[in-house]
Amino acid sequence: MKLRIVPASTGPQWVRQGITVFWRQPMALAALFFASMAAMSLAAAIPLVGPVVALALLPSATLAMMVAAAQAEQGRTPLPTVLLVAFRTGRQRLDAMLVLGGLYAAGFLGIMGLSALVDGGQFARVYLGDIPLTPELAQSGAFMVAMWLAIVLYLPLSMLFWHAPGLVHWHGVPPVKALFFSAVACVRNLGAFFLYGLAWMGVFLIASLLLSLVVTVLALAGLGASIGVGLMVALAMTLATMFFTSIVFTFRDCFEAPEPATPPAARDGGAAPQP
Numbered sequence: 001m002k003l004r005i006v007p008a009s010t011g012p013q014w015v016r017q018g019i020t021v022f023w024r025q026p027m028a029l030a031a032l033f034f035a036s037m038a039a040m041s042l043a044a045a046i047p048l049v050g051p052v053v054a055l056a057l058l059p060s061a062t063l064a065m066m067v068a069a070a071q072a073e074q075g076r077t078p079l080p081t082v083l084l085v086a087f088r089t090g091r092q093r094l095d096a097m098l099v100l101g102g103l104y105a106a107g108f109l110g111i112m113g114l115s116a117l118v119d120g121g122q123f124a125r126v127y128l129g130d131i132p133l134t135p136e137l138a139q140s141g142a143f144m145v146a147m148w149l150a151i152v153l154y155l156p157l158s159m160l161f162w163h164a165p166g167l168v169h170w171h172g173v174p175p176v177k178a179l180f181f182s183a184v185a186c187v188r189n190l191g192a193f194f195l196y197g198l199a200w201m202g203v204f205l206i207a208s209l210l211l212s213l214v215v216t217v218l219a220l221a222g223l224g225a226s227i228g229v230g231l232m233v234a235l236a237m238t239l240a241t242m243f244f245t246s247i248v249f250t251f252r253d254c255f256e257a258p259e260p261a262t263p264p265a266a267r268d269g270g271a272a273p274q275p
Contacts, residue, residue, distance in 0.1 A: 001171045002256040003184065008191030010253055015199040018069070018246020022238075025072040032068050032078055033241040036061040039083070051128060055108050056101030060086035063097070063165035065241075066248040073248075089169065096168045099175040104161055111153045119146040159186040166251040185254040196250065204239060211235050 022029055040061065044054035067085050068078035081088075086097045112124040119142035125131045127150070137143050163182035167173040173181065186193055215228035 001167070001173065001181070003181070003188065004254055004256060006189055006192050006253050008195050010189075011192040011195030011197075012199040014192075014196050014246050014249045014253070015203060017249040019203075019242050021069050021072050022242045022245045024075075025068075025077055026238075028078045029065075029068055029072060029245055030237060030241045032080070032082060033065060033244060034237060035080065036064055036083055052105050052109070055105035056098075059100045059104055059161060059165045060097055062161075062244065062247065063169055065244040066166055066251065067169075069245040069248040072245075086165070086169065093168060093172065096175050096178075097165070100161070100164055100168060100178070103175065103179070104157075107157045107160070108154075111150050111157065114153065115146040115150040118149060119143050123147050123150060156183070159183045162186055162247070163251050163254060166248070167255070170257075171255070189254055192253075193250070196246075200243060200246075203242075207235055207239060 036057075040054040040057050043057055044050045046053060061083075063086050064083045068082045071078045071082070087094055112127070115121075116124050119140065122131075122137055122140070122143050123146035126133045126137065160179045160183050163185050164175070164178040167178035167181055168175060211231060214231060218227055
């Protein structure tokens with residue numbers, strides 16, 4: 001495994017590649033993303049341990065979308081079995097992905113715990129869906145401080161886990177080392193990731209403005225608000241799927257492809273993305 005340093009201009013290219021590959025297999029990729037989110041929602045409904053289990057599944061869901069995007073780029077149709085790719089590539093990698101999921105859940109809950117020290121847990125409860133966001137909460141100084149604290153702390157957590165699922169799956173790197181190498185790759189390519197984030201913000205903004213225009217036209221035409229709500233949900237799902245689809249390209253450009261000898265991954269359609 002060798003780290004690559006890419007120019008900052010690569011960031012917007014990752015966004016373009018994610019969008020382009022999504023439109024090669026839009027139905028398959030959107031269905032896989034929806035299924036992974038539905039599985040996490042069902043896991044969250046388990047009494048007591050549900051939210052922790054749902055959080056622990058996120059690295060596996062991210063890996064599934066990376067594998068699906070790699071398959072779509074190769075002209076193949078991702079199948080539902082891709083969702084289980086993290087659990088079908090050998091005992092060693094299964095254990096590593098479970099450890100990775102546990103570490104992510106612990107890290108995320110730790111962030112929520114620290115934010116709770118600021119506002120008594122109000123932001124954490126809103127974020128986790130326990131209580132609704134009210135105007136009073138939104139105007140609370142403690143709530144805003146807790147929110148920004150959580151955002152700031154989540155950035156390094158995201159860097160730790162950004163490449164980690166791919167490193168575990170395609171390179172066989174142990175979980176803790178995968179977290180370290182993931183963070184290093186993000187820091188060393190900070191310019192590219194900064195423009196990557198800006199480009200996605202631009203995409204989200206433009207899409208939101210276009211949707212607002214469409215909804216306004218529909219309202220003037222008297223077609224009702226239900227169509228607008230449906231369009232909003234569809235747009236949110238599409239953009240989220242595109243975002244997760246683009247992650248594999250950040251991984252591919254930040255690390256050299258492993259030696260061509262990963263039989264378990266290949267059997268499950270998880271061949272490493274090639275440069």
